[in-house]
Each structure stands twice: as C-alpha cells, then as structure tokens.
Amino acid sequence: MTTITKISPFKNEPFTDFTIEENKKAMELALSKVKNELGREFPLHIGSKKVVTEDKIKSINPGNVDEVIGLVSKATKQLAEEAMQEALKTFESWKKVSPAERAEYLFKAARLMRERKHEFSALLVYESGKNWAEADADTAEAIDFMEFYAREMLRLSETNIHQPLTKIEGEENILTYIPLGVGVIIPPWNFPLAICVGMTTAAIVSGNTVLLKPASTTPVIAHKFVALMEEVGLPSGVINFIPGSGAEVGDYLTTHPKTRFISFTGSKEIGLRINRLAAETANGQIWLKRVIAEMGGKDGIVVDETADLDAAAAAIVASAFGFQGQKCSAGSRAIIVESVYDEVANKVTELTKQLRVGKPEENAPIGPVIDQNSLNKILEYIEIGKQEGRLLTGGVKAKGNGFYIEPTVFADVDPKARIMQEEIFGPVLALAKVKDWKEGMEVYNDTEYGLTGSYFSQDEERIQYALETIHCGNLYINRKCTGALVGVHPFGGFNMSGTDSKAGGYDYLLLFTQAKLTSRKL
Template structure:
C-alpha cells in the first residue's frame, strides 16, 4: 500500500510570518544574482565560451545569472553520458529511484521560498504564482514517486494451469526534455523526474529565458543523490542542438512543452528513422491552447466575471491554460462584460517582488512585441474596453486588456496570444456557445459557468477539451486531482500529474513460463 499524499499547500501570505519569510528569501536570492552555471554532463561541470545571460523581465538592467551553452559536440557527449548511465540506472529498484524523488521533494519543501524567489526574479512571477509553481514542482516529485511505487511490480495478468505469466514495465532509454519558461520549475521538474523515476536517463534543455531556475533544480537533484549521467544539463539553441538531439538515432523519446509550431516540428522530425536507429521514437507533447470561459444565461455573474478575469490575467496570461476567450450568452453579455472590466481595473501591474502586485511583466522583448501586435489587431477586430497599453522602458509590462464584440472567427478568437489579452464574444444560445467553444485548432482547457444542470451535462460530453471545469476558472490544475493535457493541437493529451503519465516513459514486457 502506497502512502497517500494530498498536495503541497499554498502559502498564505496574509499571515505576517509567511510574508516576512518570503521577503527574507527574496533578499537572500538578491545576493545570489549574477552567478554563472556551467553545463553538467556526467556530473562534470563544463564551461563554454558561448554564454546565455538571463535577465529580470521586470528590470532589464538586472542580470539573474548566466549559463554555458552547449554545441553539437557537447550534446553528443551528453548523449553518450546518458547512454552509459542508462545501463546501470535502469537496473536500480523502482523504490530506490523513488526515494531520490522523495528526498528532492523534502529539500525543495525546506527551501520553498528560495525557489519561489528565483521564479519571481527570473520569470517575473508575483508571489502567489511563484508559490504555486514551487508547490506544483513538489507535488510532481511526490506524486510520481508514489506512482512509481504502485507500478514497480507491473500489472496483473491471468495465468492458466501449467503456466506463469507476468507483465512488467521497463524503461525506454535516453530522453530529451525540452521545458518551457512559463512553469520553469514545475513543468521542467515534472517532465524530468517522470522520465528519471521510471529508469530513463535524460538530457535537459531548459527554456532560454529561465535557465538559472533549471540549474538550481539540477543542483537539488544532485544533493538528493541522483547518480552522475542520469540528468545532463545542456542549455543550448534550438537550431544548434534541438534538431540534432530530436533526430539523434539514440534518442528514445522527446518530452516537449511549448508552442504548436515547435511541437509539430519535433513530431515530424522524430518520426523519421535514421541510420542506426532501431525504434520508433515516442513524443510526449503539450503545445498550448486557446481556452474558453463560457457563461450561461443563468450563471452567477460575479463568479463568471472573476473566472474570466483571473483565468485571463494570472501570470500575465502566459499559461497554456489561460482563458483568452469569453463566450457569453447574449442575455447577460453586457452585464458580465461590465463586471469583468470593473474587476480588471482593480488589478495592480508592476514589480513582482512587491507583495501587492497582481500581475508582473511578460517574459521578454519578443513576447512583448508579439502581444502588442495582437493588441493592434484587436483594435481593428473589436472594441477595446480596458488596457491595451504597454511599457517596455524598464521591464516588459503590458496592461491587462479586454476586447469586446469579437466575431467568433476573428484572429483574437483563434490564435494563441500568450499574454494578458481576453476576447469577448456574444452567443445566441447554448448550442451556439458549444459551437464557438469548439471552433479552434486547440482543445486544452475550458470552463462553463452555469446553474443549468442539463447544460452542464451536455458540456461534459460536447465541450471538447482535455480539462473542463464547471463554475470556476480554467487554470490551476493540481497534480493528482486534475491530470493535465489537451486534445487536437494542444498536444498528445499526455495528462501530466495523472495515473497514465509514467507509462508513457516505459514499455510493457510480458514473460510467460510453462511448467
């Protein structure tokens, strides 16, 4: 029997002792800025001439740190290291691998505010968003360790008289982990340790914008007792090492979180069999969304407005689950829009180091420029109700923005913006709501705000998303409670934090002995 685990609680910063503890951690992390982090290959620190400097998106003048960048030669060295380590790591007992995750979770829990402070500084996350990111990373460590213990003896199969059949899981091999900037601790850690605990070895390529957080995680895994070569840390340019590793004949699987364009490119390139390759590569991909909060005519309208606003503007809309579309019944449209605009005007935008800040910057200049260009498109397609302004003089700040009266096929209703912009669209009736909710290429998250039981049950069947929420926002899935992953162009519906996720990193082996 595996010990039960609920989930890591969020910190209540309204309590003075928690607030003070977080401020102390921020002060400490501010003394740690500007350090350099080398590659880690087979436990060896390797410096390169090419460096990536990580800056604070809320203060472009402040350097968080720098990392060495891998080239193809070093990527090949990391691959050979991982291949060699796999031969011994795959033989470790599952419970011994799980124990490393449990220890890592304990270390991260003790240093929770420190990791969250790095998220504030490098990713621009306000306190609550940073705290939730770290809590989710701890949850992944705990959950996947417990899942591994449940799977260590395989699955039950039938045996007949005179034979004994067993079904076990065996690891795949070397995996490439390509992690995103938006959950630079939780998703990076979750995808890495899911592969590791199941007996694989990995090459970790962190997001360009948030490599220092990944480097701190690598240090933590070493402290937890992970053997050399199991996790190789290789920041690098996608064009330089990304394609090279995806196409490498010894790569067994790729675990990717990021944009649809890059995900599709990886999927296509991973499908080609190269000389010396004796397997079909497995791809685990989470590729974003265009997520909808649907508001029924008999909904709680205050709840509806809050669900729209907080789903749209949490972490400046830089979540693949962010509610970037509000589809509202025509009878309550004006009232919900008015409430949402009023609530949006109360949100504070500024330095995420300040406790009072609700929304910090977007991640970098390229993101800022892209979002601002979509705001210009929005001015052509709809009616600007609030926001629409940006300021990149010090950091990459964009005001939370609402556009009203969008056509259901407008670009703002169809294309992933990945910023603090939400589009309002009017619907005639429930059939029309479901039609609009399903009219994108994506299918990640969605929410229905309704008190109509028939409509809730219809949406349960008809609203085609991997994560559907009733009478709450469409962000904030918790590991083990709401397994996360979507349909269509949102990816392979791999359901991170769910009961099937670890199996994606293994293959089943049947043994049958006749007596």
C-alpha cells in the same frame, strides 16, 4: 543501504498564505537572499563533469531588464553528443536500479525543496516575472510532481498491479514496465520549475536517463533543480544539463539515432517541428521515437444566463490574467449568452481595471511578460484586436523598466477573428456574444486547440450536455480554467494542444516505459 520512505496517501503541497505576517517576512527574506546571489555563472552538467563554455546564455529579470539573473554556459552540438554518450552509458546501470531506490531520490528532493520553498519561489519571481502566489504555486507543483511520480513508480513496480492478467493453468504470466532509454526533455519558460521538474523526474524515476535542455529565458531555475538532484545523491549522468539553442542542440538531439523519446512542452509550432523531425528515421536508429507533447491552447469560458455572473466574471479575469496570461491553460476567450453579455462584460472590465501592474518582487497582481519578443508579439495582437473588436480597457504598454503590458479586454469579437483563434500568450482577453448556450459551446469548439475550458451554468441538463459536448482535455464547471492540481486534475489536451499526455495523472509514467510480458511454463 538505501532508506525507503514509508508511503502515506498523496496530498498536494499547500499554498502559502502571504497575508500571514510570518509567511510574508519569510518570503521577503528569501527574496533578499536570492537577490544577493544573482549574476553568477552556471556550468553545463555532462556526466560527472561541470563544463564552462565561453558562449553564455544571459538570463535577465523581465521586470527589471538591467538585472542579470545569471550567465549559463551554452551547449554546442559537440557537447550535446558528449552528453548523449554519458546518458547512454549511465542508462545501462540506472535501468537496473530498483524502482524503490529511484523513487527515494525523488522523495529526498521533495523534502529538501519543501524546506527551501521560498528560495525556489524567489528565484522564480526574479527570473520568470511571477508574483508571489504564482511562484509559490509553481514550487508547490514541483514538489507535488516528485511526490506523486515517486509513489506511482512504486505502484507500477508491484507485479501485475496495473493490468491484472487472466490466469491460465500451467503458466506464470507477468506484465512489467521497463524504461525506454535516453530521452530529451524540453520544458517551457512559463512553468520553469514545476513542468521542468515534472517532465524530468517522471522520466528518470521510470529508469530512463535524460538530456535536459531548459528554456533559454529561464535556465537558472532549471540549474537550481539539477543542483538539488545532485545534492540528494542522484548518480551523475542520469540528468545531463545542456541548455542551448533549439535550432542547434534541440534539432540535433531530436534527430539523433540514439534518442528514444522527446518530452516537450511549448508552442504548437515548435511541437509540430519536433514531431516531424522525430518521425524521420536516422541511420542506425532501431526504434520509433516516442513524442510526448503539450503544445498550448486557445482556451475559453462559456457563460449562460443561469450562471452566477459575479463568479463567472471573477473566473474570467483570473483565467485570462493570472501570470499575465502566459499559461497554456489561460482563458483568453469568454463566450457569453447575449441576454447577460453586457452585464458580464461590465463586470469583467471593472475587475480588470482593478489589477495593478508592477514589479513581481513587490507582489503586484500583474507583472511583466517574459521577454522583448513576447512583448512585441502581444502588442501586435493588440493592434489587430483594435481592428477586430471594441477595446474596453488596456491596450497599451505599461510603465516600468521591464516588459509590462496593461491587461487588455476586447468586446464584440467575431468567433472567427484572429484574437479568438490564435494563441497570444499574453494579457489579452476577447469577449464574444452568442445567442444561446448551445451556440456558445459551438463557438468554444471552433478552434484547432482543445486544452482547457469552463462552463458557467446552474442548469443541470445544460451542464450534462456540456460535459459531453465541449471538446477539451480539461473541462471545468463553474470555476476558472487554470490551476490544475497534480493527482486531482491530470493535465493535457486534444487536437493541436498536444498528445493529451495527462501530466500528474495515473497513466503518465507509462509514457516513459514499455510493457514487457514474460510467460513461463510451469
């Protein structure tokens, strides 16, 4: 008999304070433990089978390229098809499992991950290049997603709780939410635990089965999550783990007639490709595929002359360079009113120069970017920036046996410049000068993206204007534009930032369900 967790009010998982010696030692112990386990081989999970393939994805430490994190078996089209058949078969039984029982698997997994929090974070440090705080926040968010979505499934399963229906005499009318079917989950490498866990558990707790294709640069942490779900007793076939090529496995599953939905987080280019492929109707397909996409941003912080300039400068630097700027929410543009522009630019430059570049396991503030391709792309943008603006600091590859880049700040950049318009996804910040706060908001909105933004001001009328005018999914006032919390800041953006699917929000699970109205004459 399944034991159902008693539901208490949702609370976010606290971040670890590593200035406390006990916490520091615990993290160091976890890093040592995980390091001793690096280099192992990991199989595919297709139903109850563990499949080892000759072709492997080699995951390496971006902060030390000589260190192999793991060798992960690589799926083919044939194996993807086998996984699809397993998912289809399992869906017929999984959809009948009660919402309470499905939620309990998430509660159990959240408890286990909490107990092993530092181990998960340590693997993030090695595989994705996050420092301790960034890795700890990633793991905390993964725990939050499982707790939050489990509670949401219980809430939505209660009759009529989401949409109370108008009562009429002589009829009983009930609106329920039923699962969609088999979905393809394609998470990103920059939050390889939190977003992977959130996307996957939202789908399965809603009654769907999934094919999980993690990012090729961070497949080991995804496997650790899949193994955790197996440990808590999740039936085989609910999550099928099939890392592989996007061009081969990803496209095959996106165009498959039995795929019911695709949940994707990643670049604009790949998101648009998935949306285009999913729109084509395959032979034997009897539904419109649902695409849930979060596709990045060109986020900015607007600062006017009434703002607390020290707080604004600190927020600009934190937003631009947290996890080396490799966040879709990263504030890669700062738009500053001319009367305080030089002062803010100087403060930003000085704060940036204080950021030390070094190994993530040594908890350096700035670590590596994810791989050689990213390094090359970011360095190309830096060269473009040298033509489009005035270099204040950085602008070069940093020392180290990894993909390190000095945090880079360009001043006097035209709002139409490429480094003000294109997503760089690295530690590059562009500063633009505007004549007044209204022009600052116009410059902010002059982008094809619309994910996060911040406005720094102490003028309440201007703040109210900003709340109505700045066009993005997540707008913050007098704080940084990164660091959304599950349940607190539902996350998703407008325009080319995706479908505004508000992960960690109270309507997110509805995207993985369909509403069924039943009406009975009494």
